[in-house]
Amino acid sequence: MGITRRNLLRGTAATLAVAGTGFSTQLLAGQKTVKIGLNIPMTGDYAPWGLPGLYGCEIVANNINAAGGVEIGGETYMIEPVGYDHGYDTEKAIIGYKTLIGDDASMIMMLGGSTVGAILGRAQRGKKMVTTLLPSDITPDTPNLVAPSESHPLYNATGVEWLKENFPELKTAVIVTTNDIEYGQQSAAVYQAAFEAAGIEVLDTNFHGFDVTDFAPIVQGLLSNKPDVFCMATDVYTTPLVEALYNANFQGKIVSCTLDLYEEVIAKTSKEFVEGIVFQFPDFDDPALNSAQIQFPDPSGFWDTFQKDYPGQWSAVAWQYPAILTNWVTAAQAAGSIEPMDVLAAMKGNPNPPHTFGKAKWWGSQLYGQDNCVVGDWPVVTMQDGRARIVEFRSVLDWLDRNNDILKRKMQDLGLRTV
Amino acid sequence: MELFLQSIVNSIIQGGFFALWAVGLVLIFGVMGVVNFAHGELVMIGAYTVWLLHAQNDVPFLLAVPIAIILAMMIGLLMERFLFRPNRTDPLAGLICSIGVLFILQVVAHEVGGTGPAKQVAPPFSEIIQVGEYLRIPSQRLFSLAVALSALGVLWYFLTQSKLGWALRAVALDREASALQGININRISMIAIGVGAAMAGLAGGLMAPLQNITPHMGHNVIITAFIVTIVGGVGSLSGAVAAAFIYAAFHTFVTTYFNGTIATILGLLIMVVVLIIKPTGIMGVKVSE
Numbered sequence A: 001m002g003i004t005r006r007n008l009l010r011g012t013a014a015t016l017a018v019a020g021t022g023f024s025t026q027l028l029a030g031q032k033t034v035k036i037g038l039n040i041p042m043t044g045d046y047a048p049w050g051l052p053g054l055y056g057c058e059i060v061a062n063n064i065n066a067a068g069g070v071e072i073g074g075e076t077y078m079i080e081p082v083g084y085d086h087g088y089d090t091e092k093a094i095i096g097y098k099t100l101i102g103d104d105a106s107m108i109m110m111l112g113g114s115t116v117g118a119i120l121g122r123a124q125r126g127k128k129m130v131t132t133l134l135p136s137d138i139t140p141d142t143p144n145l146v147a148p149s150e151s152h153p154l155y156n157a158t159g160v161e162w163l164k165e166n167f168p169e170l171k172t173a174v175i176v177t178t179n180d181i182e183y184g185q186q187s188a189a190v191y192q193a194a195f196e197a198a199g200i201e202v203l204d205t206n207f208h209g210f211d212v213t214d215f216a217p218i219v220q221g222l223l224s225n226k227p228d229v230f231c232m233a234t235d236v237y238t239t240p241l242v243e244a245l246y247n248a249n250f251q252g253k254i255v256s257c258t259l260d261l262y263e264e265v266i267a268k269t270s271k272e273f274v275e276g277i278v279f280q281f282p283d284f285d286d287p288a289l290n291s292a293q294i295q296f297p298d299p300s301g302f303w304d305t306f307q308k309d310y311p312g313q314w315s316a317v318a319w320q321y322p323a324i325l326t327n328w329v330t331a332a333q334a335a336g337s338i339e340p341m342d343v344l345a346a347m348k349g350n351p352n353p354p355h356t357f358g359k360a361k362w363w364g365s366q367l368y369g370q371d372n373c374v375v376g377d378w379p380v381v382t383m384q385d386g387r388a389r390i391v392e393f394r395s396v397l398d399w400l401d402r403n404n405d406i407l408k409r410k411m412q413d414l415g416l417r418t419v
Numbered sequence B: 001m002e003l004f005l006q007s008i009v010n011s012i013i014q015g016g017f018f019a020l021w022a023v024g025l026v027l028i029f030g031v032m033g034v035v036n037f038a039h040g041e042l043v044m045i046g047a048y049t050v051w052l053l054h055a056q057n058d059v060p061f062l063l064a065v066p067i068a069i070i071l072a073m074m075i076g077l078l079m080e081r082f083l084f085r086p087n088r089t090d091p092l093a094g095l096i097c098s099i100g101v102l103f104i105l106q107v108v109a110h111e112v113g114g115t116g117p118a119k120q121v122a123p124p125f126s127e128i129i130q131v132g133e134y135l136r137i138p139s140q141r142l143f144s145l146a147v148a149l150s151a152l153g154v155l156w157y158f159l160t161q162s163k164l165g166w167a168l169r170a171v172a173l174d175r176e177a178s179a180l181q182g183i184n185i186n187r188i189s190m191i192a193i194g195v196g197a198a199m200a201g202l203a204g205g206l207m208a209p210l211q212n213i214t215p216h217m218g219h220n221v222i223i224t225a226f227i228v229t230i231v232g233g234v235g236s237l238s239g240a241v242a243a244a245f246i247y248a249a250f251h252t253f254v255t256t257y258f259n260g261t262i263a264t265i266l267g268l269l270i271m272v273v274v275l276i277i278k279p280t281g282i283m284g285v286k287v288s289e
Helices: A005-014 A016-020 A051-066 A090-102 A114-125 A156-166 A181-197 A216-223 A238-247 A262-268 A299-309 A320-335 A340-349 A396-413 B002-032 B039-057 B061-084 B091-113 B139-161 B163-173 B175-180 B185-210 B218-232 B237-257 B260-277
Strands: A032-040 A070-072 A075-085 A105-110 A172-178 A201-208 A229-232 A253-256 A360-363 A373-384 A387-395 B128-131 B135-138
Touching: A032 A051, A032 A090, A032 A320, A051 A075, A051 A299, A051 A320, A070 A320, A075 A090, A075 A320, A090 A105, A090 A114, A105 A114, A105 A320, A105 A340, A156 A181, A156 A253, A156 A373, A156 A387, A156 A396, A172 A181, A172 A216, A181 A201, A181 A229, A181 A396, A201 A216, A201 B260, A216 A229, A216 A238, A216 B002, A216 B237, A229 A238, A238 A253, A238 A262, A320 A340, A360 A396, A373 A396, A387 A396, B002 B039, B002 B061, B002 B135, B002 B139, B002 B163, B002 B185, B002 B218, B002 B237, B039 B061, B039 B091, B039 B185, B039 B218, B061 B091, B061 B185, B091 B218, B128 B139, B135 B139, B139 B163, B139 B185, B139 B237, B163 B175, B163 B185, B175 B185, B218 B237, B218 B260, B237 B260
Parallel strands: A032 A075, A032 A105, A172 A201, A172 A229, A229 A253
Antiparallel strands: A070 A075, A360 A373, A373 A387, B128 B135
């Protein structure tokens, strides 16, 4: 019997307990192994967006291997994630790419941005498959680059949409973000478009560098506009920003892309203050992730294992690289091959690509010149009694269908590349 | 008015930190002639120590900070004894050694704290003091300012009122003449780097609850400390303190009313202008060859 995606998910879930009892993948030594490369930052400022993903991949791979591996083209393979730390340095990213390809990695997963740009030419020429978490890396000239998991930052629109529907009295907002093109400005453009689409006026957008040691002046400057909504468009500084809002006694709504390690935010502020903050990344023990539409193997079991093995390390990317890994397995099984271009063709050939949060489709030609990005439903998460809880899944595709022109205009206003 | 008053408070608090960062750098350079590029990492070590002891192991904050000071001081003393002293005749060698220490301390922080998200320390003093109708001052920030100002006061007293302080200033003015007067240069150098590193450790410990703690946080510290030192006058402690508060006020107001990126660019521009118009800095003195 061939292993289908459904069987893979079932098998992975069923073997969590086995993995937990110490069943070692070494018992299966001697079988064929396929290597999946992660050319990611594991040190430096961007480490929170790399290392937790490797940990997550190791958990998922251990579970798959403990279940006997995966059958691809009549062969049984063990999965071996192999990490390379490029520290978000483009030269090291090239070395990492060469090292992992030299190590026969079948796919290279990357965070995105300039480090992806540094290796794309080689990947195209060498016919290698590379994934990114940033769809904005995709261009008409990069057919081998796909974003099959995260549609950063497009999903941010759903949080603003939900906020306006539930709090129609909100009229004004301010945005703060880092001034880099890859994350901060992309995210700001989506938030600006989302606020405009929701009829909320953006009073000010503050782009700051990575050298800020005190956020009080930035926050107090923005709050002098008396906004109804304070929006944090990137992740790195959410804790000191929320702390500065708390110190300034901000009474309005807070919307953010992420709220990683929110326990620390609560410790610096209060449970009452963070109540109702809207963001986009759930804990994976969220009851809403037990619904039938979710396409991630045993989210709560994955969460428990991660928290036990890597306490305090969970970030938004912890499940995203593993989601790409499971997508790769599905595509490789459909292709009956582990050859990069065969897997890529099978992945792209699926009109209903697997997506962690449910139905999705290949999208992107409208903004990036190529439908190489999987976009679908995305959760809106709010803080409730000290825990992150999903309040609703909303369609990013529907929002894009209605508001793509606004988004394109906002991106162009900020000098960002669109087709 | 509310924003203006709040910005003044923010400026003073930030100025206290800038001064702590800069005086250590000035002291070490003045006495030893070494540009200590690892000074920011000594601040980072102070912050990491408080994170490790207080946030991770429940050691009281008021005990963790002195331990951070002692640890930073010990690292400074080791640097003086084994790196700077053997290279005393070659300032460039000392500078390169300090860059090596910078990387070593960053790696140590990685090994101790792991490579995940930035570390956070919950403020031990969580009350917010409301002053009048407008001003809100977190007690943690007020505490940090009070300790920083006290430390600067003690340092000033030590330098101006004690024999050791006089000896230290004498060495900073002229090392050879001081040695001829019987001042033990090795001992004074140890005191200078010990005090300078302790100031850095104190700054890091006090800052720990107020910002993201990462192995690379020293980068911002050293840039700011250099700006303050150059604007104040290289080798001038009073100049460094004055420049710290002036630069903090400038940076805070530009960030609040315009943009943080503009504030950083203009801050560097001010440094360049000072170097062109008054190369000795606002309170530095010209020393003849």
